[in-house]
């Protein structure tokens with residue numbers, strides 16, 4: 567068993583810390599931003615493999631996470647994870663998604679809003695991120711892990727897990743990680759219990775308990791964290807084509823997150839450092855699968 571420093575406190579850092587603590591390691595998390603201020607907190611968050619590569623590893627990580635989220639949803643609703651049915655819509659007949667093996671039943675449907683012709687319905691984990699990140703944080707603390715706020719200019723010595731997402735550009739000089747900006751509008755919940763997705767937009771309407779998250783955008787290379795009113799208005803227009811009730815819902819807030827995109831998610835060991843970053847638009851979706859692999863890589867120390 568080792569002393570492990572996890573750098574980063576988004577969904578990846580916290581999930582890795584949980585698995586490492588379970589394996590008997592002593593874990594300290596160091597992070598510039600605490601969990602509720604990370605990109606992870608902005609996440610919608612629907613289980614859906616999006617903007618993450620390569621397909622074979624992403625499918626395996628997603629499948630593992632799906633299993634864990636299904637268990638968590640059945641354990642206690644207070645964790646913030648729910649299994650919800652929803653529909654992904656298309657304007658032409660879709661082929662099977664490349665991540666088909668990661669999800670259980672996938673049913674074709676023609677019961678889609680006007681302007682669409684086809685759809686898949688399936689049940690997937692939907693995660694209320696602020697609630698879930700708080701639960702992960704408590705789970706880390708309850709197992710003896712610590713979280714300290716610190717902006718690092720370099721990785722520390724010793725056994726380190728690097729889950730800094732976009733921060734890896736500067737921290738480890740990896741300029742293949744780049745931002746894909748996503749803007750969302752958070753609405754007051756009006757009783758929506760299904761999610762809707764048009765990945766081509768991307769446009770999505772994702773129900774949480776007290777809120778509905780509506781998106782979105784995927785601006786490659788854009789760094790601004792300032793929500794744009796014009797973009798918000800466009801998002802609401804697009805979302806109302808999926809779920810007309812969006813038009814009448816009260817806007818609670820606007821948010822922007824920078825997805826840490828990379829040509830391939832990096833989960834690998836390099837000396838004393840296990841890297842785990844570059845999850846693009848699927849950090850939540852990949853979290854438990856990647857954390858299991860990180861724990862194995864640390865254990866092999």
Ligand SMILES: Cc1cc2nc3c(=O)[nH]c(=O)nc-3n(C[C@H](O)[C@H](O)[C@H](O)COP(=O)(O)OP(=O)(O)OC[C@H]3O[C@@H](n4cnc5c(N)ncnc54)[C@H](O)[C@@H]3O)c2cc1C
Pocket residue numbers: 573574575576577578579596597598599600601604605606607608609610611612613614716717718719729730731732733734737747748749750781782822823824825826842843844845846847848849850851852
């Ligand atoms: C609008 C939007 C919607 C999304 N929807 C979904 C979805 O529905 N499903 C899904 O699976 N994914 C979704 N995503 C993607 C998901 O949010 C990300 O893939 C995920 O948050 C990445 O998690 P992470 O822990 O790797 O990074 P982050 O959450 O960015 O955390 C990185 C951590 O590293 C720390 N850090 C960085 N640099 C340093 C440094 N130098 N020193 C110390 N600490 C440092 C940060 O402070 C932070 O604590 C969405 C993203 C956005 C923006």
